[in-house]
Amino acid sequence: MIDFFIKVKQQEAQKLPFVIYSKPYKSEVRGFFQKNDHLYFAETLDETGFVFAPFNGNQMILIPKNQSVIWESEIDSFEENHTVGLVTEEKQQEKTHFENLIQKAIDSIQKGELKKVVLSRKEILDVPDFDLVVVFTRLIQRFPGVFCYCWYHPKIGLWMGATPERLLKASRKKFCTMALAGTQNFEGKTDVIWEQKEVEEQQYVTDFILENLKGLTSEVAISSPYTVQAGNVLHIKTDIEGVINKESKLNQVVSVLHPTPAVCGLPKQAAKDFILENENYDREYYTGFLGELNKKDFAEKKQKSDLYVNLRCMQIKDKKAHLYMGCGITKESVPEKEWEESVNKSMTMKNVL
Secondary structure: HHHHHHHHHHHHHHHOOOOEEEEEOOOEEEEEEOOOOEEEOOOOOOEEEEEEOOEEEEEEEEEEHHHEEEEEEEOOOOOOOOOOOOOOOOOHHHHHHHHHHHOOOOHHHHHHOOOEEEEEEEEEOOOOOOOOHHHHHHHHHOOOOOEEEEEEEEOEEEEEEOOOOEEEEEOOOOEEEEEEEEEEEOOOOOOOOHHHHHHHHHHHHHHHHOOOOOOEEEEEOOOOOOEEEOEEEEEEEEEEEEEEOOOOOOOHHHHOOOOOOOOOEHHHHHHHHHHHHHHOOOOOOOOOOEEHHHHHHHHOOOOEEEEEEEEOOOEEEOOOEEEEEEEEEOOOOHHHHHHHHHHHHHHHHHHOO
């Protein structure tokens, strides 16, 4: 992997776009190293390369395959040091602001204006000695079961993360996606009891996806809900797969799914409007999506797309790490508990820093 990371450092030094990533439970890391600093966009999702899309807006950035050098390398195994427990200073002002925002959302839900809304916050940490290779290596070693990435464009910035949520995997007309919601701390086992609030929240996500895919699909099958671990937290997950209609296209399916109720809420437009009006900061690429677009699979002689929701992520800017955390708010939510959940989620990135 040394040669691979030398290439990463050279690309960073030359201020040229790149993305490096590893997929869940895979033993290799892959990189797209763009040969120029042009800003390309995915207009239709028929393009080939790596796409990076924001939460709001339709400017999907593309690192095109035909403008990039592509490298792959096996992930080296090495002894991981035990995670040091971080002592974080709780900022009362931030806590009060976030809890007030959550209460406003609960009030809106109780009035019947929303069923669910996902609210987020940003935390900024100083990282004077940040080294993307060191931090990315920690990510892929600590979170082998999720999608880990580091993405850079000189005109946009540097983002990295370890996301457990797949937006969509598609090959020809077959697709699979997931409904992921509900959060509790991982205490050493995944056989846990879920509160009604979490079960309902996750069911909202499943129902939304099934309802909205009806007009675009000819077959759909779903799994029973089950518990999955992502870093130091657990979620409830339902697998959904099926076949896209002959006349439907990938970008139509993506526009139905994104943003999912797991990062936005229900009804979708009302929840999105509430977020944009009340969060008081720009999520940018947090809760957007990213991944491989129309990658050729030579073994199966078909093109595959594999897209993930940009969760558990951070933006590195001016020697500071901007961390993003969100919580699903329903009528059962308790503002203080949601704040604590956001603190637990922040530890995923803090521990690798």
